[in-house]
Amino acid sequence: MSATVASTIVVKIGSSSVTTDGAINTEAVDKVAREVVALCDDGHRVAIVTSGAIAAGLPLLGHERPLTGKNDALLRAASAVGQPTVMRAFESALIDHGRRAGQILLAPTDFMLRRRYLKSRGTLDALLDLGVVPVINENDAIADDEIRFGDNDRLGALVAHLIDADLLVLLTDTEGLFTADPRTNSDASLIEEIVAIDEQLEAAAGGPGSDSATGGMASKLAAAKIATWSGVETVIAHAQRADVLNDSLEAKSGVKDAQAGSVGTRFLPRPSKLPARKLWIAFALPAKGRITVDAGARNALTEGGRSLLPAGVTSVHGSFAPDDAVEVIDTDGVVFAKGQVGWSSADLVEHAGKRTSDIPESLADEVIHRDALVVLPD
Ligand code: GLU
Secondary structure (H helix, E strand, O other): OOOOOOOEEEEEEOHHHHEEOOEEOHHHHHHHHHHHHHHHHOOOEEEEEEOOHHHHHHHHOOOOOOOOOOOOHHHHHHHHHHHHHHHHHHHHHHHHOOOOEEEEEEOOHHHHOHHHHHHHHHHHHHHHHOOOEEEEEEOHHHOOOOOOOOOHHHHHHHHHHHOOOOEEEEEEOOOOOEOOOOOOOOOOOEOOEEOOOOHHHHHHOOOOOOOOOOOOHHHHHHHHHHHHHOOOEEEEEEOOOOOHHHHHHHHHHOOOOHHHOOOOEEEOOOOOOOOHHHHHHHHOOOEEEEEEEOHHHHHHHHOOOOOEOHHHEEEEEEOOOOOOEEEEEOOOOOEEEEEEOOOOHHHHHHHOOOOHHHOOOOOOOOOEOHHHEEEOOO
């Protein structure tokens, strides 16, 4: 056992590291497998989240990247063909180093539906207890166009939450997050430690949801946000860096030798951990509408930890049904919370601003129950 206590680690590796021109990069896969097994042999629990199914599958079907339209049936077919290839590569590399691999393909509903969430967690825990390395990807072949993780960075973060990981390592083809695009700006320097992900940082990474000039950093930042909100320290590091996993873990545990140099960009976890349901509402459910609330309601939600009642609602935007996610905005138009509604937009339009005693009994007391409401940071 190394100097660090036993930890649970999720290692995510992207398509650009797993494949080169559509062929599996066996050297890269072997390096990750070797480092993962070394951690397992030190008593840690490690799961791999890998991309590369579509990238590896397309050339096998006679197609080249890039293709647009992620939900295209051809891409789903490519993932079905490429996934076994990716899996074979990881299985063979892990076996070479002395561990078995277990394939898990996840869909968003596995996080949304409690029964499936618990089943997924149970299977992952069983594999980890057995010393098997779970190798996880999105179930791209049957991914629903409407809801999908979209990128494996986010999947990695949700898995980290699912298995109560201590550390998420996002391996990529850059050293981490830079102050500017290092490919075009020679003054760009690596940001080694991030305490809070703010708008300035998101702008530097290319803005939320965009594939940025700094090399897909926006989706990594979004994943780091989910993970750190789950209480999981996150590192973005170069897949080819020697001992990247061990050094990430040692940096987290504070035992890393300062002379060893930076491992990448470390995101420190938030002290309080969002429960799984709130994490899902905040980061995975698409918002179907917006509800504007008055200052009193804003205060009750942000300071008092209360539920949203119809009396505080001043206007309703969009069309939604009970259980849909909506954003909650104040009278200045600032989004400050997100929640899963108990009411339809039609009912809310009819009864907005009314006292609870004037509401028909068929409707829930709360428009958004506090257990289904997440207040976003300023
Ligand atoms: N799940 C996709 C694949 O394996 C990759 C998603 C991503 O680009 O992160 O091909």
